[in-house]
Structures are given as C-alpha cells and as structure tokens.
Amino acid sequence: MSETKQYTWDDLRTEGAKSKDGLLMLIHGKVYGISKFLDEHPGGDEVLFGEAGRDATEAFEDVGHSDEAREILDKYYVGEGPEGTAKGAAPAKSAREAAGKAEGGGFTYLLPLAAIAAWFAYKFYSSKDQ
Numbered sequence: 001m002s003e004t005k006q007y008t009w010d011d012l013r014t015e016g017a018k019s020k021d022g023l024l025m026l027i028h029g030k031v032y033g034i035s036k037f038l039d040e041h042p043g044g045d046e047v048l049f050g051e052a053g054r055d056a057t058e059a060f061e062d063v064g065h066s067d068e069a070r071e072i073l074d075k076y077y078v079g080e081g082p083e084g085t086a087k088g089a090a091p092a093k094s095a096r097e098a099a100g101k102a103e104g105g106g107f108t109y110l111l112p113l114a115a116i117a118a119w120f121a122y123k124f125y126s127s128k129d130q
C-alpha cells in the first residue's frame with residue numbers, strides 16, 4: 001500500500017491543528033506532519049504551531065530557509081495537499097513582484113513629464129505676474 005494520501009482543507013484545518021501529536025502543515029502543495037519536528041526547529045516551535053493546519057508556504061519562503069531545511073521537509077512528508085495548492089503560492093508571489101516592477105517603471109517614466117509640466121506651469125504664472 002503505497003498510495004499517496006490526498007488531504008483536504010477540512011483535514012488540515014480540523015485534524016491538522018487539533019492535537020500536538022498530529023500537526024499538519026502545507027508547504028508548496030505538500031502536507032507535512034511536523035509534530036516530531038517541533039523541538040528540533042531552529043526557529044522554535046511557536047512559529048510551527050502558528051502555521052499548523054494552514055498553508056505555510058509564504059511563511060516558510062519569507063524566512064529564506066536553506067536547502068538543508070528543504071531536505072528536512074522530505075522526512076516529514078505525509079501526503080499531497082488540497083487540489084490547486086501546489087502551484088498556488090509561488091506564482092502569486094512572482095505576479096505581485098511583476099506588478100510591482102511594472103508600477104515602478106510607469107512611475108519613473110512619468111517623472112520627466114511631470115518636471116516639464118511643472119516648468120511650463122512656472123513659466124506661465126511668472127510671465128503673467130510681470
């Protein structure tokens with residue numbers, strides 16, 4: 001019996017955050033049973049409790065965990081996450097970054113125009129005063 005278990009959001013939220021012995025965490029669409037790792041985590045058990053039963057992908061990536069940390073994950077793999085979560089977090093982040101870049105580009109492009117407009121406005125008003 002080597003069939004992969006597929007967890008639902010219901011499994012994660014209820015079962016996965018209920019007791020200290022059965023904590024589940026979702027990272028990049030995979031479910032990890034983290035109870036045995038609580039005492040070993042260099043970042044402390046509190047952050048793990050905080051993410052139990054939830055999608056911890058963003059929290060995990062925000063810390064910038066090492067390759068070693070990613071290898072440790074494999075040890076606690078228990079099954080696949082709910083449908084659609086595998087791709088969820090990462091593209092959302094890069095889409096946001098892309099949007100940020102586009103906004104920045106648009107703004108710097110407008111700056112010289114704003115300066116020219118200000119110069120004309122200044123000229124217009126100062127010539128009217130004379």
Ligand code: HEM
Pocket residue numbers: 025032034037041042043044047048051056059060063064065066067068069070072073076
């Ligand atoms: C089961 C999932 C996780 C594993 C296997 C893991 C593993 C590790 C490892 C090995 C380190 C040492 C530094 C490194 O190698 O990157 C570390 C540090 C850290 N982790 Fe995690 N981690 C997990 C989940 C999380 C989550 C969900 C958070 C935040 C909500 C988190 C927060 C931190 C922090 C803040 C540190 C830095 C501790 C310090 O340098 O003082 N970790 N983790």
